[in-house]
Amino acid sequence: MDLDSFFVSVERLKNSQLNNLPLIIGGKSNRGVVSSCSYEARAFGVKSAMPMRMAKMLCPHAVVLSGDMESYSQHSHLVTEIIRDNVPLFEKASIDEFYVDLTGMDRFYGCHKWAIELRQKIMQESGLPISFGLSVNKLIAKMGTNEGKPNGAIRVPQGEEKAFISPLNVGKIPMVGQKTYQTLSAMGVRTINTLQQIPVPLLEREFGRSGRVLHEKSHAIDRSEVIPYSEQKSASKERTFQQDTIDVDYLRAKLVSMTEDLAYDLRKQQKLTACVTVKIRYSDFNTVSRQMRIPYTSHEDTLIRTAKGIFEQLYDRRVLVRLIGIRFSHLVRGNFQIDLFEDNTKTLKLHQAKDLLRNKYGEQVVRRAVSMSKPRM
Structure with a gap:
């Protein structure tokens, strides 16, 4: 589960006049960087970590706010408590991202139906939009969430994980950063389907030990477990x-x-x-x-x-x-x-x-x- 444009959503919750406007959060000076931006601003090419000067050039009519970490943390805590009250096992991966383990739920209630109801409860009680991806492992759940945004839900049934990610761009694999993406592009690899066909030795020669991990992720393999959330004080x-x-x-x-x-x-x-x-x-x-x-x-x-x-x-x-x-x-x-x-x-x-x-x-x-x-x- 991932809160959509979290900082932007919180600012709009505090001020409804910001709804539907291109909104950028970050350093207001030209030397600052973009921390978050609305989908309206993204349509002009604005993205996180971009220099603010470039963002203003791409979207000169955007509203720019400095951000309020105190407020963002409070809203993150509110959503965390809603999930804690309803979920036996969950991991808080970041200030706005959660992994929920629904193992066994399918035998009693149905994972998809339960996830939909949890999402509705979060939105009703927090006022914040949230998307989710439901699948057999964390990798496909995260990629499903990203494909479901904004404010959506995607279910990838067991056995269909590989087919779901095959047509996607390799840059959508969580571990693929800019440098890895450029190397893959130079190899002629643009889609995950193409990556799936590359032998492991070749990937290991190019990327070292990460090559095998890249191979496994392209085949929808992810063995990482949901880490129970406990907050260090x-x-x-x-x-x-x-x-x-x-x-x-x-x-x-x-x-x-x-x-x-x-x-x-x-x-x-x-x-x-x-x-x-x-x-x-x-x-x-x-x-x-x-x-x-x-x-x-x-x-x-x-x-x-x-x-x-x-x-x-x-x-x-x-x-x-x-x-x-x-x-x-x-x-x-x-x-x-x-x-x-x-x-x-x-x-x-x-x-x-x-x-x-x-x-x-x-x-x-x-x-x-x-x-x-x-x-x-």
């Missing part, structure tokens, strides 16, 4: 020093280092935080902490700036420090760069490149210089 890091210190620059450096690591962990887990807490324990074991609410984000620049601001307010005794800690709370799922509304595309690419390096070579491969400071003797 917080994430934290602490550093207890071997020797108590009063070196403020060193304390700031450790705080930046821990915040940088935690922010990366959030993005890796596709989570966002709305509350930052800094904790200090002095040499006499007196412990103090202070927190600050912020718009939902996983952007390390924002989180580091917030953490340092809290530290400056909190550290006022100017005595030896034994421990310093950082905690992110009020976590929600989110797999978009929805916190980068006002960032330019250059900054966005920089952060993506840093995360790619960390994913490939480890968290410590690229760090801010300030986080590597050593205590002064």
